[in-house]
Amino acid sequence: MVSLSTGVIIGSAFNNIVTAFTKGVVEPILAIIGGSDLGTSHLKFRIWERMTTVTEKVNGVEVKTEKLMPVLLDVGSVMGAVVGFLITATIVFFIIVKPTNKLLDLMLKKEQPPAAMPPDVALLTEIRDMMQRQEERGLKGAV
Template sequence: MNLPHLHSPAVLDEFKKFILKGNVVSLSTGVIIGSAFNNIVTAFTKGIVEPILAIFGGSNLGTSNWKFQIWEKMTKVTEKVNGTEVTTEKMVPVLLDVGAIVGAVIGFLITAAIVFFIIVKPTNKLLDLVITKDTPPAAMPPDVALLTEIRDMMKRQEEAAGRPTA
């Protein structure tokens, strides 16, 4: 089997084209920006959104007011009592943590809104302005161009004959 050398100019050119493609750059930019927004969104959710939601349901999203028991199971628990380990069986609740889910959904919506309104929307607007200014109008297909020329010629003939045009 004959494999190309990794340091050959053709392979390096192909790799360069791959790296410089717009979607690769956009994806990497999105990952970097997303990770940078993570701390901001977490702080906003914990510092502002959770206290507002706590008005309606308790002290914070992570408290027991936002957790619901869905099951109980028997579990062995090891505890230290007077320096010795004692293993006992206890009924332990299995909890559904709605607060964590609500917090994650709110964090996602905040991140999506920030990315959309601060990055995507302005970029699309800028691209629309650049594309409309720099892009020449699309050339008409030959049959449409011919029909347009015939129509214009007929209008000129009617105007020259003194007939009103529609």
């Protein structure tokens, strides 16, 4: 229970670092490559338009007008979220998961008994031991 709560707290604090790194380092690099900003304001694609009633104040009077408003597909924020997720997953995997698994493997290797022999090897070993015992007793010629 303590491990889970610690993970949640550290994960939420780590989110701020990943967001800052993504916005401050990764997005500018991708902007150089792609020629545009990955922010939510630049990578939007118009899917279609729909009529919407808009209320505006003109000289203190509310005026309702019908306007054709675009419906946008916001690719920039999705790409930013994917990059943030990939950075988080990579760091968590290489900083937390891999070392923990390696440590557990080292601990378990010390505690495990030697592996059991395959059945055919065990049978041959048993036959060899029986023959050696018979030889030691001098019964080899009698059989």
